[in-house]
Amino acid sequence: MTDVFLTGATGFLGHYTLAALLARRSTHVRILLSPPAETRLAELGNLLSHIGVDLNAEIRANRVTIHEGRLPGELGPEVLQGVDVIVHAAASTRFRKTRDGDPYRTNCDGTASLLEAADRADVPAFVFVSTAYVGGATSTTLPEAPLSECSPNANDYERSKWMGESAVRSWAGDDRRGIIVRPSILVGDRATGRATNFGGIYVLARAVELLARAVEETPAIDRRNIPLRIVGSPHFPINIIPICWAAERLARIATSPANSPDVVNLVNPAPPSTIDIKRWLEDVFDIAGGQFTQAQWPFPDASSSEDAFYAAGDSVHAYFARNLSFSTDYLRTHGDDAPLMDANAFKTCVHYARSTQWGRRNSSRADRPETPTCRVDPADYFENFVPRNLPRSTVGRINALTAVVRYVIDEKTREEWVCRYDAGRIIEVHRGPNSLDENFGFRIRRDAFENIVTGRESIHTAYFQSKVEIFGDTLMALKMVPIMDSFLQECPVPSDAL
Amino acid sequence: MHADAQALDELICIHCDSIRLDAQLTYPATGAPRFAALVVGAHPLLGGHAGNNVVNALRSGLGAKNAIAMSFNYRGVGGGEPTDLDWPRMISDFWKSSSVPEERLWIQDARCALHHIRSLAQAPAVLIGYSFGCHVVSELLKSDSAAASICISPNPIQHDLGGLESHPMPRLVISSDNDFSCPPEAMAAWFLKLSGNSRHVLIPNAEHFFRGREPEVVDACMAFMNDVGVREAML
Numbered sequence: 001m002t003d004v005f006l007t008g009a010t011g012f013l014g015h016y017t018l019a020a021l022l023a024r025r026s027t028h029v030r031i032l033l034s035p036p037a038e039t040r041l042a043e044l045g046n047l048l049s050h051i052g053v054d055l056n057a058e059i060r061a062n063r064v065t066i067h068e069g070r071l072p073g074e075l076g077p078e079v080l081q082g083v084d085v086i087v088h089a090a091a092s093t094r095f096r097k098t099r100d101g102d103p104y105r106t107n108c109d110g111t112a113s114l115l116e117a118a119d120r121a122d123v124p125a126f127v128f129v130s131t132a133y134v135g136g137a138t139s140t141t142l143p144e145a146p147l148s149e150c151s152p153n154a155n156d157y158e159r160s161k162w163m164g165e166s167a168v169r170s171w172a173g174d175d176r177r178g179i180i181v182r183p184s185i186l187v188g189d190r191a192t193g194r195a196t197n198f199g200g201i202y203v204l205a206r207a208v209e210l211l212a213r214a215v216e217e218t219p220a221i222d223r224r225n226i227p228l229r230i231v232g233s234p235h236f237p238i239n240i241i242p243i244c245w246a247a248e249r250l251a252r253i254a255t256s257p258a259n260s261p262d263v264v265n266l267v268n269p270a271p272p273s274t275i276d277i278k279r280w281l282e283d284v285f286d287i288a289g290g291q292f293t294q295a296q297w298p299f300p301d302a303s304s305s306e307d308a309f310y311a312a313g314d315s316v317h318a319y320f321a322r323n324l325s326f327s328t329d330y331l332r333t334h335g336d337d338a339p340l341m342d343a344n345a346f347k348t349c350v351h352y353a354r355s356t357q358w359g360r361r362n363s364s365r366a367d368r369p370e371t372p373t374c375r376v377d378p379a380d381y382f383e384n385f386v387p388r389n390l391p392r393s394t395v396g397r398i399n400a401l402t403a404v405v406r407y408v409i410d411e412k413t414r415e416e417w418v419c420r421y422d423a424g425r426i427i428e429v430h431r432g433p434n435s436l437d438e439n440f441g442f443r444i445r446r447d448a449f450e451n452i453v454t455g456r457e458s459i460h461t462a463y464f465q466s467k468v469e470i471f472g473d474t475l476m477a478l479k480m481v482p483i484m485d486s487f488l489q490e491c492p493v494p495s496d497a498l
Numbered sequence: 499m500h501a502d503a504q505a506l507d508e509l510i511c512i513h514c515d516s517i518r519l520d521a522q523l524t525y526p527a528t529g530a531p532r533f534a535a536l537v538v539g540a541h542p543l544l545g546g547h548a549g550n551n552v553v554n555a556l557r558s559g560l561g562a563k564n565a566i567a568m569s570f571n572y573r574g575v576g577g578g579e580p581t582d583l584d585w586p587r588m589i590s591d592f593w594k595s596s597s598v599p600e601e602r603l604w605i606q607d608a609r610c611a612l613h614h615i616r617s618l619a620q621a622p623a624v625l626i627g628y629s630f631g632c633h634v635v636s637e638l639l640k641s642d643s644a645a646a647s648i649c650i651s652p653n654p655i656q657h658d659l660g661g662l663e664s665h666p667m668p669r670l671v672i673s674s675d676n677d678f679s680c681p682p683e684a685m686a687a688w689f690l691k692l693s694g695n696s697r698h699v700l701i702p703n704a705e706h707f708f709r710g711r712e713p714e715v716v717d718a719c720m721a722f723m724n725d726v727g728v729r730e731a732m733l
Contacts, residue, residue, distance in 0.1 A: 400590035424590075464551040464709055474678040474706070479593055481545035486585065 002255050005030045005083045005123070007071065007114065008090030010040055012197035013129065013186060015047045016247035017089055017254075022058055024255055030065045030083065032075075032090075037068035047196065051189075071110035080121035087254045088114055089129045093199060095155045098437055107160035108167065115171045125177040125257040128168040129250070132184035132239060132267050132326060134161045139323040144263045144330060146180070169262075177257045183246050183266040184239035184326070190345040193352025194243075198359040201240055204319050205281055205350045206358055206383075207312035212285040214308035214388050221305065226289030228305050232320025234275040234292050239326065240341050241268050242349075249336070265326040270339035272346070274320045280346045292320065298422055304391045311387035311426050376450045376493055378409045382417040383429050385453075389491040390426050395483055398424045403476060406441030409449050440472030440480070455492030459484055505561040512570060514610030515603075518579040521570035521611060522548055523618070524561025531566040533645065533723065534621045538608050538631035541601075542575045543592040549576075552628045552650060552708050552715060559716035565723075566619045570611045572604040596656060601630075605637045612642060624648065624723070629679075629706065636661035646726055648672065648719055651706050653679045654688035662692065668726040669696040672718055674704040697722060 004021055008014035009031040021027050033040035045055040058064045067079050071090060080086070092106035101109075111128065118126055135147045136154020146169055150162040165180050172178030187202075188195030195202075215223045246266055253260045272280075274292075282288045297310055297317040310317060331337065353359070357379070390396060401424045408416040418438055420428040442459075444452065448467035451457035459481055462468040470477040505524050512519040525531055537560075539553045540546030548554070548569045560567040574583040583600060591598045608631075616623055622645035627635035632652035639647065639661035646668040652659055656679065662669060671689055675682045682700075689698050699718045704711040 394586050397586035398589045398593070400593040460545050460547070460549070464707075466709065475544075475596070478544040479589075479596075482543055482585075483589060485545070486589075 002027050003030070003082055003084045004028070004254055005032070005080055005086045007032045007086075007088050007110075008129075009033065010044050010047065011089060011091070012195065012243065013183065013247060013250070014089045015044060015196070016051065016243050017087065017250050018044075018064075019048060019051050019053045020244075020247040020251035021087075021254065022053060022063060024251065027255060028063055028065070030067055030079070032067050032069050032071070032079075034070045035068055037066055041066060050194065072105065072113040074113065075117040077120065080117050080123055083118075083121065083123050085125040085127060085254050085257055086114065086118055086123055087127045087129070087250065089250075091129065092160070093157055095157045096437065097156045103157045103160040104163070107157075108163045111164045111167050115167060118176075119171065122176075124175070125179065126168060126171065127179045127181060127250070127254050127257065128164060130161045130165050130180050130182045131158065132182045132265055133158050133322075133324070134165060134182060135159075136162075137324060138321070141325045141327060142182075142265060144261060144265050144327045146263060172262070177260075178262065179253060179257055179260050180263045181250055181253060181266050182264065182326075183250075184241050184268060184271075186243050186246060187240045187341070187346070188242065188349040188352055189244050190242040190341070190348070193348040193350070195349065195353060196359070198353050198356075201238070201277075201319065202350075202353050202358065203312055204277070205284070205353065207309050208281045208285050208287070209354070210312055210384065210387060211305060211309040212287050213384060214305055215287060217388065218304070222289075223286070224288045226287055226305055227303060228290035228309060229293040229295060229299060230278070230290045230320055231295065231297050231317040232274055232292055233294075233323065234273065234278070236274050236320065236323045237271040237325060238274055238277050238319060239267050239271040239324070240346070241266065242340055242345065245340055249331075261330055264330045265328060267326040267328060267331075268340045269328045269331055269337045272339075272341060276343075277319075277346070280343050281350070283343070284347050284350050298425065298427055300423075302425065307391045307425055308387055311429050312383075376453055378407075378415055378417070378449060379431065381453055381493065382407065382419065383431065385491075385493065386419070386487075387426050387429060390487065393487050393490045395487050396424050398483060400424075401483060403439045403480070404437065405480065406438035406472075408441060408443040410444075410446035438472055440470065440474070440477040442477065443469040443471065452488065453493045455488055459488075504563075505558070507558070507561070512607075512610055512614045514573070514607050517573050517581060517607075519570050519573060519607055519610070520548065520576050521568055521614070522557060523566065523568045523615075524557050525566040525619075526561070526564050529564065531619050531621045532564045533566075533624050534615045534619045535560050535565050535567040535624045535626055536608070536612050536615050537567060537569040538611075538625065538627045538634045539569060539572070540628055541630035542572045542604065543589060543598065544630070546630060547571055547575050550628070551712055553631075555712035555716055556626055556628075556719065559713070560719065563720055565624075566615065566621065568611060568615045570607065572607050601633075605634050608634045608638055609642065612638060622646075626650070626719070627652070629653065630657065632659060632662070633657035639665050643667075646670070646723070648722065650708075650715060651677055651679070652685075652688070655680055655684055659688065664693065666693060666695065668722070670719065670722040671696065671698045672701065672715055673698070674701050674706070674708070676703055677706045679706055695726075697725075 009018050021029050048055045092103035094103045136151035136158040168178040185200045215221050401421050404420045406418045418430045445467040448462040508523045510521050512521050537553050537556045548571045553569045557567040557569045574581045588598045624646045625635040625644045626648040628650045632649040636659045648670045650672045673685050
């Protein structure tokens with residue numbers, strides 16, 4: 001019996017990894033759940049039920065043990081006593097450092113405190129889930145070996161993973177194994193498309209959806225020949241891997257650490273190219289066009305199509321612009337050399353994502369209370385309506401407007417969006433708290449939100465009735481008010497949309 | 499026109515440089531007003547308009563207490579006459595520097611409003627500024643006079659308030675201790691520059707905006723006006 005301690009079990013890779021570990025009959029898994037553990041346990045049970053695992057049955061069979069705790073933080077001595085291997089899959093995927101210190105807090109401090117606990121409990125093996133993009137390299141072949149340097153251009157996520165790898169290497173010694181596993185870009189189940197995280201490559205797919213919608217509303221644009229400059233090259237690889245495959249390989253490494261090298265690149269040995277992904281997405285959204293360019297986004301003369309496309313997020317222009325390949329010695333020795341994604345599998349993943357409205361309808365949010373008082377979907381408003389209409393409005397001429405603004409709709413349910421404006425254009429829209437650091441923000445009561453976006457109530461009026469609150473830089477927020485007023489007067493959500 | 503037990507509200511237009519400005523007037527239903535108060539609002543590029551909570555509360559509150567009080571929208575704000583102001587350019591300039599050349603036009607609007615309210619009532623004029631309106635009042639006082647002035651949430655760090663500093667009239671400053679635009683120490687330092695006959699009322703924890711604290715602002719203004727006896731002083 002292998003006793004595995006797993007962190008990040010409620011995450012995308014984490015819950016698939018738990019399922020893969022439990023599929024092996026000789027494993028016992030201890031999982032760390034953040035408080036309140038009862039709530040996390042219910043979430044995890046729900047996630048696993050979608051992939052055929054009965055968590056309660058596994059707990060009753062004494063194959064899963066729950067521990068409540070949070071990283072970074074001290075774990076009780078009993079938690080790791082007798083553990084054979086730690087699989088540290090908990091991570092923050094924030095690309096830029098936030099005020100609460102992530103991704104460094106989770107990926108570095110959390111890893112350090114877990115390594116200390118492992119040290120005290122004499123755990124003989126530690127598997128650290130890193131990333132294939134560790135260190136921020138953009139044009140090289142990543143060896144299955146430690147990286148001595150981190151690129152100065154690495155984002156905070158890539159840097160934090162590099163620091164995490166360094167900590168694990170320092171911890172490892174003659175009597176204990178530190179194994180670094182570097183998965184590339186995760187997508188859903190190859191057969192069903194199921195996913196619970198719609199970042200990564202899904203941001204690119206979402207950008208194409210926004211583009212398709214923008215084109216639909218602009219008859220002058222030929223949807224088969226959309227004028228769009230795509231940052232990058234047509235022949236660079238985009239290394240995507242299906243979740244089940246990644247989880248299975250991770251479980252294999254965890255349960256046989258003696259047979260694993262110190263570093264494993266868990267990547268697609270024959271990845272699709274940028275032109276493949278472009279064609280597959282064109283098929284899904286029934287559009288075509290675009291030319292690759294070496295220019296950098298934002299373009300000073302961006303068209304409305306380009307604004308709509310790149311508004312989906314800053315990673316959009318990064319996906320086609322990386323020429324990174326990977327050593328795959330470990331995979332080859334295990335006969336893993338076939339392509340992992342084809343057009344059908346990729347399209348299945350995108351169709352699934354669209355069916356869940358890019359995660360808004362996924363199972364983890366199923367318990368959210370309905371809010372019948374609001375008939376305007378804030379997600380549709382911030383992710384579609386605003387990026388589509390802003391370039392046509394007066395705001396598009398306010399070329400000094402450069403700011404990151406967070407909009408929180410009814411704080412209780414934590415629905416929030418972060419919009420990055422640059423030179424009067426909306427460059428990024430991110431959903432959820434896992435995003436950019438804002439200069440300032442507006443917390444808007446849900447009932448007031450509908451009145452404001454339909455033009456029935458001004459932001460000012462709502463503010464003085466305490467239906468809107470300002471946070472962050474107050475002066476900048478006040479400067480934003482007339483800008484928002486201008487947009488709301490020119491582009492109210494039409495009443496027939498309700 | 500709307501009548502209640504004590505005051506009448508009236509929407510009027512003011513002509514200024516061939517532009518029509520929207521204004522609102524509140525005055526006692528009967529009897530002569532004790533004083534004529536012009537309430538000058540916040541910066542249009544920070545969302546300032548005549549419907550602002552402080553401006554509204556002062557106009558209606560003073561009007562209900564035997565004063566004639568007027569507030570107005572600066573040109574280009576609200577539903578007034580269209581102007582040729584280039585708002586995208588102004589917003590861009592203001593975003594960068596917190597100031598625009600058009601502010602001189604808004605000062606001119608206030609001057610027109612002052613002349614208008616003087617033409618309506620033979621009563622001592624009191625200038626009341628809120629936020630950027632304090633700067634406007636200060637500029638007016640460089641060429642006009644008033645029986646008294648009241649500054650609410652002034653920002654001596656950002657704005658020139660020199661016109662207020664040298665004038666001998668009674669002056670009231672109302673501020674809070676957590677105003678984002680001006681720390682209490684800077685406010686206190688500026689208050690020391692005012693010559694005699696000045697009073698400072700601090701309303702704690704009311705921020706720059708006095709949300710829900712408007713009655714305290716009105717009461718402080720009325721107490722000041724009663725204490726300095728504006729009408730008697732002018733007679």
